[in-house]
Each structure stands twice: as structure tokens, then as C-alpha cells.
Amino acid sequence: MTEELFREDATLLECEARVVAVDEAGIVLDRTVFYPVGGGQAGDAGEIVAAGGAKLAIADTRKHPDKPGEIAHVPAAGADLSPFAPGTRVTARIDAGRRRAHMRFHTATHLLCALVPHAVNGCSITAGYARLDFHMNEPLDKEALSAGIARFVAAAHPVRHRWISEDELDANPGLVRSMSVQPPRGLGRVRVVDVEGVDLQPCGGTHVANTADIGAVVVTKIEKKSAMTRRVVLGFAA
């Protein structure tokens, strides 16, 4: 199992680690700060630097397709993997700008969930934009949603995550009702993200620590994808 340091502290930009395996999926480390694509959020890019100084550019990060619980760091095409044999001590360092954009957009999607009280049936978060698909047929107002996001950003709500047990969930029906997404069952515990006073939902992604850190994010487009799907696209304000 790869130790997922980003789950407890999304602000970590690098960590010391050891190469566990190298295969077609990529490089597996014993621990990492690289977030693997999932929950709509894009994977991290960055670099892995061997103790001897050799550098390897990482283009993407994925959950290992064949090894549950392990994370594959996908090397850039044509990279020389020979300095990164299993056992090698390395520093794993993410592309901070790309991750920061993911965190700002991702947290902004939680604000959208609070502004649009409908089920979400699609989500994509990249460094350039984010989109969220809502199951609904009413029209949405671009300016009103942008203003709503700006209001939550200005109010500087703390963003925290915590783990709760399924027993705790079951013992607190109000908690489940306040969540905009039903938590996955069968894993024993659920990671919930609490945008204090705004949104509470199960989420495994990376977030900024306060809505103020989202900065200038606006709704750039609203599309009618189908009779029952409205797509909201977010971008950074110019």
C-alpha cells in the first residue's frame, strides 16, 4: 500500500520516499505527495529525484491498475528509468502551480454544490478549468453563481476534513441529511470534507484550507448537456 500523505495534508509539496516497484504503469513509491486522478480531480505532475541526483519528470499520477492501494507515478515519454530501481531513495516533488489550481477549483466545486441544490452526475477538475454537471432542468444564472462563489470566498470559511466511522454516520442521521453526496459504504470509514457552514460531503480530493484561498474563480459557461443535465464551467477570472 502506498502511504497517501496528500490525504492528511494537501499542502505538502514534497516528501522523501523509496522506490518499491517499476512497471508498465509507472513508478511505485512507499509513500507519496502525488494525488492520483480520481473523484473528478486530475492527477499530479512533478518530478522524482534520486538520491544520486538523477531527475525524472512525472507527467501524471494514477491508481495502479493492477495493484489495489498502490499509486503509479507515470513518467514522461522516453524517460530513462535506470537510476530508479526498486530500493532507490528519492525525493518526490509535485508541480506546485498545477496542484494549487486543482485545489482552488476543487474547493470551488464544493461551493457550487451549496449554491445549486441538485444531485451532481459528473465532475472534472483540471489546472485550467473545472466543470460540474447537475441533474436538473431549471435554468441557472451565470452571474448569480459567480456572485455566490465570490460571497463564500470573501467570507473566508475554514475547510477541514475528518474521518468518520460508518457507525458514527448511522448514529447521526442528521449528518447524512446535511451531506450533498451519500458516502460510499463498506470501507469502514468515510473521509468527509467540511466547508464550515457551507457544504459537507464525502470527498477524497485535495482542497485549500480556507475558502479565501480560492481567490478569483468565476462561472465562465453554463451549458444544457441534456434535458436533465446542466453543466457549470469554472475558470480563473482574467
Ligand SMILES: [Zn+2]
Ligand atoms: Zn472535495
